Amino acid sequence: MRIDKLLSNMGIGSRKEVKEYIKKGLVLVNGNVVKKATEKVDEDNDKITFNNEELIYEKYTYIMMNKPQGVISASEGYTQQTVIDLLDERYHNRGMFPAGRLDKDTEGLVLLTNDGRLAHDILSPKKAVVKKYYARVDQILEKEDIQAFKKGIYLDNEQYLTRPANLEIISDYECFVFIEEGKYHQVKRMLSSRGKNVIYLKRLSIGPLNLDENLDLGEYRDLTDDELEALKNINIKNGGTMTDEKRKDLLKEEVVDKKVEAETSQRAVTTQEKPSSDVYSDVEKRDEETGVEVPTEQAVEEAREWSEENQM
Ligand code: URA
Secondary structure (H helix, E strand, O other), X not given: OEXXXXXXXXXXXXXXXXXXXHHOXXXXXXXXXXXXXXXXXXXXXXXXXXXOEEEOOOOOOEEEEEEOOOOEOOOOOOOOOEOOXXXXXXXXXXXXXXXXXXXXXXXXXXXXEXXXXXXXXXXXXXXXXXXXXXXXXXXXXXXXXXXXXXHOOEEHHHOEEOOOOEEEEEEOOEEEEEEOOOOXXXXXXXXXXXXXXXXXXEEEEEXXXXXXXXXXXXXXXXXXXXXXXXXXXXXXXXXXXXXXXXXXXXXXXXXXHHHHHHHHHHOOOOXXXXXXXXXXXXXXXXXXXXXXXXXXXXXXXXXXXXXXXXXX
8 A cells, every 4th residue: 555545544644744744754664764655565564653653554444423314324425425424534535334324314323344344244134233223203102013023024015024123112202123134214114014103213233332422413433442342243143142131032932933934935025116325224245145255345335235136
């Protein structure tokens, strides 16, 4: 990578500022003063110092953001404002993307990274990473809704039965929803199928990662080491990120689940409405089909596109 790009990516300064630092002889690679901003360095092995301090290059960036409404969960290059646009310039051009999208009018936790493998793990339905949402609805929530969610909700226009989900009623019009998939507008559609329109939706967690309450809307911060570690340790389904209690609850519904599985497999699963660019879409890489085990960012993107055209 070019030294000026590397330094500006690391937040040392803008490209212009970095050039100045180089001119002043403040940047050394393996003990030698860098003469040209275009000089190439091996970011993993070269010893790079700036102003006599060694710089440790971090290959991947992991950020949690409290997404405000009106911003789309997409990468750079859209006409509408994206979550990447909200990041400081030094995070641009790093190939960052949201791992798990939120609707334009949904607020809350978005994980932004350029680590395709981690994103893949979080998005893969096989990993059953539970996302927690807070929702406000326009009709009174009833305990029958809880049961219905546990059995899975049939999404009519997709001919798809969701996996069992948890609904926790907080008050007449407020609830927490726990889902382990990421179908298009899933929470809204699940609640709507129970006759409740969502009037406000916020994502609070993705697996072990909780939205930092100190982040105002539009604010973001790097993940802590512990948060990253926890995300990297996401286990596969049946040991997954759902609390044991919730998992047991759902497993009790196994019989229902099986019946439902049999039912669903009989239904033709067809291509659905093509979501727009601001869709929420957690997706699965087709490992079995492609044999590719280490997903690249591009693979994640391909998988995302694939899932938008096919239901899993
Ligand atoms: N479910 C929705 O309906 N919208 C979101 O943004 C996320 C989950």
